[in-house]
Every structure is written in structure tokens, then in C-alpha cells.
Amino acid sequence: QGTGIKVAKASAIITTAFVAGYLLSLIKEIIVAHRFGISGPMDAYYAAVAIPNLLSLVFVASVTAVFIPVYISHRRSDPLRGERFGSLVINKVLFFSAAAAVLHFLLAPVVINYGFRGLDPETADLAVSILRIASVMLILFPLVGIFGNILNSFEHFTAPALTQPLIQIATLALIVTAADRYGVHVLIYGLIGGAFFSACLIIPVSVKVGFRYSFSPGYSGPFYEEFTRPLLLYVIVIISRQLIFFTDRAMAARIGPGSVSVIGYSQNFTLVPLTIFAVSVATALFPYFSIQAAEKKISEMKDTVQDAMRFSAFIFFPLTAFALLLSGPFIQVLFERGSFTSAATFLTSSAFSMYSLQFFFHGAELFLARLFLALRDVGFLLRAALFQVTANLILNMVFVRIINPPVAGLALATSLVFIMIVLYYIRYLPVKGVSLNYKSIFSGIGKSFAAAVFTGILLYLLRPLFQEYFHSASTGGQAILLALYGFSGIIVYLLILILIKSSELREISRYITRPQRLRS
Numbered sequence: 167q168g169t170g171i172k173v174a175k176a177s178a179i180i181t182t183a184f185v186a187g188y189l190l191s192l193i194k195e196i197i198v199a200h201r202f203g204i205s206g207p208m209d210a211y212y213a214a215v216a217i218p219n220l221l222s223l224v225f226v227a228s229v230t231a232v233f234i235p236v237y238i239s240h241r242r243s244d245p246l247r248g249e250r251f252g253s254l255v256i257n258k259v260l261f262f263s264a265a266a267a268v269l270h271f272l273l274a275p276v277v278i279n280y281g282f283r284g285l286d287p288e289t290a291d292l293a294v295s296i297l298r299i300a301s302v303m304l305i306l307f308p309l310v311g312i313f314g315n316i317l318n319s320f321e322h323f324t325a326p327a328l329t330q331p332l333i334q335i336a337t338l339a340l341i342v343t344a345a346d347r348y349g350v351h352v353l354i355y356g357l358i359g360g361a362f363f364s365a366c367l368i369i370p371v372s373v374k375v376g377f378r379y380s381f382s383p384g385y386s387g388p389f390y391e392e393f394t395r396p397l398l399l400y401v402i403v404i405i406s407r408q409l410i411f412f413t414d415r416a417m418a419a420r421i422g423p424g425s426v427s428v429i430g431y432s433q434n435f436t437l438v439p440l441t442i443f444a445v446s447v448a449t450a451l452f453p454y455f456s457i458q459a460a461e462k463k464i465s466e467m468k469d470t471v472q473d474a475m476r477f478s479a480f481i482f483f484p485l486t487a488f489a490l491l492l493s494g495p496f497i498q499v500l501f502e503r504g505s506f507t508s509a510a511t512f513l514t515s516s517a518f519s520m521y522s523l524q525f526f527f528h529g530a531e532l533f534l535a536r537l538f539l540a541l542r543d544v545g546f547l548l549r550a551a552l553f554q555v556t557a558n559l560i561l562n563m564v565f566v567r568i569i570n571p572p573v574a575g576l577a578l579a580t581s582l583v584f585i586m587i588v589l590y591y592i593r594y595l596p597v598k599g600v601s602l603n604y605k606s607i608f609s610g611i612g613k614s615f616a617a618a619v620f621t622g623i624l625l626y627l628l629r630p631l632f633q634e635y636f637h638s639a640s641t642g643g644q645a646i647l648l649a650l651y652g653f654s655g656i657i658v659y660l661l662i663l664i665l666i667k668s669s670e671l672r673e674i675s676r677y678i679t680r681p682q683r684l685r686s
Contacts, residue, residue, distance in 0.1 A: 176321070177447045180447075181442055184330060187334055188442060191438070195501070199431070200501075201504065202505060203427075204428060204431075204505070204510045205427075206292070209285060209293075210290070210292035211350050212415060212429075213281075213285060217281070217297065218303045219303075221266060224404045224408065225262075226307060226312075229312055232400055232544075234319055235460070235539070236251065238319050249380065250380065251383075251387065253385070260309065263309070264304075264305055270301040271298050274301075282419045292350070299355070306361035306365060310326075310329055310364045313372045314329065320376065322371070323449075325368050329368070332363045332364050332367070335360065336360035396542070399548055400539075400547070403551040411580075414577070414580060424513070428510070432514055433521065435521070439481075440532075448532045451474070451536065452540070455470070467540065467600070468602060468603075471537055476611060477673075480663075480671070482529055484614075484617070484659045488625075488652060489518065490622065492648065492652060493519045494512070495644070499641065516574040522581075523578070523582075524581035530588045531588050538598070550591065553587070557582075558580060558583045562575075565579045617662040617666065617668070621655050621662065625654075636648070
């Protein structure tokens with residue numbers, strides 16, 4: 167019972183912070199779209215931050231995946247040994263991230279000229295300038311990440327969760343006060359400023375909860391076997407996974423002006439629900455997964471993963487239906503003004519609707535990947551990642567030629583790859599001694615899917631009436647109509663689930679009304 171309550175509380179904290187962060191991000195995207203549209207400067211910005219974002223994610227995600235299980239194991243058996251191990255990891259991360267930042271700064275022209283050949287010379291020069299500034303991210307983001315991992319290991323989730331809101335606040339402040347002077351550069355200044363403020367928050371909190379950093383930790387354990395080797399393998403895993411998003415942007419640069427911005431906006435929209443509803447829960451679960459794996463409680467891990475997949479379907483299937491039907495009006499209401507034209511709305515909504523097909527499968531992949539991480543099977547994740555990036559490249563080359571607009575083809579290829587990788591994971595689970603109860607999983611998933619499909623059909627039939635009033639309304643009226651249209655869909659979806667006696671809906675109701683009955 168204690169574990170269930172802890173996970174629920176941690177998930178609530180992280181989800182709340184993510185919602186706040188993405189509401190701020192939405193405001194930021196609206197302002198950015200109005201000011202810069204899908205112009206050359208935005209192409210330069212998205213091209214420039216692609217590599218530092220990739221490398222920062224590699225540093226943070228790789229260290230998180232390997233660090234938390236080992237650190238928890240050491241700290242539970244010997245707190246001093248845990249501190250020494252944590253201090254040594256911090257030293258290693260800072261050294262390699264600083265080296266990467268220097269190389270990043272020096273090789274910026276090479277990265278842009280060879281990675282984004284479709285950019286015109288002026289846009290490419292601007293991208294190089296932004297890319298060199300972004301090298302600072304490679305130091306700040308890993309620093310924030312490792313101290314965030316330490317806090318998560320102490321079951322403190324609030325301070326690390328505030329990172330995203332702080333970054334958005336810093337970026338918004340600079341856009342409002344300095345965009346006229348610095349142009350699109352304010353976006354990268356905001357990222358760096360927000361990361362700096364996050365470090366100033368997280369590091370003191372880590373000391374307060376009990377972590378003591380030592381510059382010369384004197385750790386004598388098998389550091390290479392327990393950390394360095396799996397870290398190097400997982401770096402390849404993360405790079406391979408992130409290459410999917412990088413490949414989409416790189417191939418978009420060859421389609422035509424503005425295509426990189428379209429993919430960038432669409433990917434950002436896609437990550438919002440995934441971060442709020444899947445990444446937050448996975449982040450909260452991972453420390454407890456690590457404890458269960460260390461104690462050989464495979465049955466508990468299996469039950470947790472099954473529940474996570476069923477609840478992911480409950481959330482993401484209707485979100486996919488809404489995205490397919492409402493992405494155009496949604497983007498029009500929020501972004502179609504200033505430099506963001508109706509053509510930009512059409513292209514962005516086309517790509518976003520195709521990206522939305524991955525919602526459930528991307529969420530399932532996050533949970534399954536953490537199961538394999540807790541079981542320390544990085545080798546399998548490496549094979550899966552190589553399969554994933556290869557399949558994405560092949561499908562991209564196919565769909566960019568047969569789907570119109572081509573940016574939608576890139577998005578569809580990515581969604582199909584996530585479907586394939588989940589099936590690949592599931593096929594391998596029995597090898598690790600994890601036999602899921604597929605009857606239970608598919609029963610819950612099937613009901614959520616059926617309810618989402620029926621809701622989507624009903625909304626589609628009502629769409630002509632909605633569009634008739636929508637196109638003649640003011641912007642405020644359009645927002646109200648869109649909200650009513652979406653809310654009616656939610657009501658229909660929930661009523662259908664009640665009629666078909668969805669266990670997921672019943673469990674959620676029980677958790678909300680009687681939280682003391684949360685299961686472990």
C-alpha cells in the first residue's frame with residue numbers, strides 16, 4: 167500500500183509541474199509563432215537546437231537509466247558508499263559534458279553545413295551562431311539532470327519537476343523584453359537561463375535532503391562494470407532513439423522552406439501529452455522498479471506494467487481521436503496570426519495528426535523500456551533501438567514520396583515505428599521471465615479503443631455543424647466552440663466506458679474518491 171501511495175503522489179507532483187510547464191510552453195509557442203511564424207530564423211533555431219537537444223537528452227537519459235538503480239542499491243546498503251559513488255558520477259559527467267560543449271562550439275559550422283544542407287546561406291549562418299551559444303546547454307542540462315536523479319532516488323520529486331516551468335518562464339521573459347533586440351536568439355538564451363536557475367534550485371535541495379558531494383570521493387567499487395559499460399551501451403540506445411526525431415527534421419530540410427519548422431512545431435505538440443501522462447508516471451515508477459528488480463519481485467513489476475499500459479490506452483486513444491479531428495481548428499485558434507499563415511496551419515496540423523497515432527504506443531514503449539532498464543538488460547534495448555532507427559529511415563524514405571504533404575509522411579513513418587517497437591518488446595518479455603496477462607491487457611485496451619472509435623465517429627458526424635459555426639465566429643468564439651466540441655467528446659467517451667463497464671474508469675474513480683485504497 168505504501169508504494170502505491172508514494173507512486174501516486176510522485177506522479178501527481180510531476181504531472182502538475184509538467185502541466186504548468188506545458189501551459190507556459192503553449193503560451194510561448196503562440197507568441198513565437200506570431201512573431202516568427204515558419205520563417206528562416208525559426209528554421210535556423212530548430213536546426214541549431216536539434217543537436218544540443220539530442221546530446222543533452224543522451225547525457226541526462228543515459229545517466230538516469232544507469233545511475234538510479236546502482237545508486238539506490240549502494241545507498242540502501244551503505245550511505246557513505248552511495249555518496250562516494252554519486253560524487254564520482256557527478257565528476258565524470260561534468261568532465262565529459264564540458265568536453266562535448268567545447269567540441270560542439272568548434273564544430274558548429276560543420277554540423278549545420280552537413281546536417282542541414284537544404285538551408286539557404288543566411289539561415290545556415292544564423293543557425294551556426296545559435297548552435298555555438300547552445301553549447302552551454304551541454305554543461306547545464308546534465309548537471310541539472312544528475313542532481314535531479316539524486317533527489318528522485320531520495321524520493322523527492324518536486325524540485326526536479328520544476329525545471330521545465332523555470333525554463334519556460336525564463337524564455338517567456340526574454341521574448342517579451344528582448345525579442346526586438348536579439349531576435350530569435352532570445353529562445354536559446356531562455357533555455358540557458360532557465361537551466362541555470364534550475365541548477366541553483368536543485369543543488370541546494372540535494373544537500374538539504376542529505377547528499378554530500380566530494381571532489382575526491384575515493385570510490386573503490388567496480389565502477390566500469392556497474393556504471394561505465396552499461397552507460398556507454400545506453401548512450402548508443404538514446405542516440406539511436408533521438409535520431410528518429412533528428413532524421414525527421416533533417417529530411418524536412420530537403421522538402422522546402424518552412425518544413426523544418428513544421429516538423430518542429432508538430433513534434434513539440436506531440437510531446438506535450440506524452441510528457442504529462444506517460445513520462446511523469448514513468449519517472450515516478452523507475453526508482454521503485456529498481457527496488458523491485460533488486461528484490462526479484464518480477465510479479466509486482468509485471469502487474470505494474472500491465473496497469474500502466476491499460477491506463478495509457480484509457481488516456482491516449484481518445485487523445486488520438488481528438489487530434490485527428492481537431493488538430494486543424496486547435497492550431498488555427500492558437501497560432502494562426504501574424505507570420506503563422508493558414509498554409510502553416512494546414513501543414514502543421516497534417517503532421518501533428520499523423521504524429522498523434524503514436525500516443526499510446528510511445529507511452530507503452532516508455533514503460534516497457536524502464537522495465538528492461540530495471541532488469542539491467544541494456545543489450546536488448548540496444549538491439550531494439552538499432553531496429554527502430556533503421557525502420558524509421560526506411561519508412562521515411564518511402565512515405566515522404568507517397569504522402570501529401572510530405573511532412574505528414576515523415577510523421578506517419580515515425581508513428582508506425584513506435585507500433586513496431588512495442589510489438590518487438592512484447593515478443594522478448596518471456597525471455598526475461600515476464601509473462602504478461604494479455605487477456606487482461608487487451609480487455610482494458612479493447613474497451614478504451616472501442617469507446618474512442620465510437621466517440622471519434624460521433625464527433626466526425628457532427629463536424630459539419632461545428633465547422634459551420636466555427637468559421638463564422640470570432641477568435642474568442644472559435645476557442646469556446648472548440649472547447650465545447652472537445653468537452654462533448656470527453657463526456658461521450660466516459661459515458662460509453664460506463665456502459666461497457668470499463669475497469670480502468672472504475673479504478674480511477676476509486677483512486678480519486680478513496681485514495682487510501684491505492685494498491686501497492
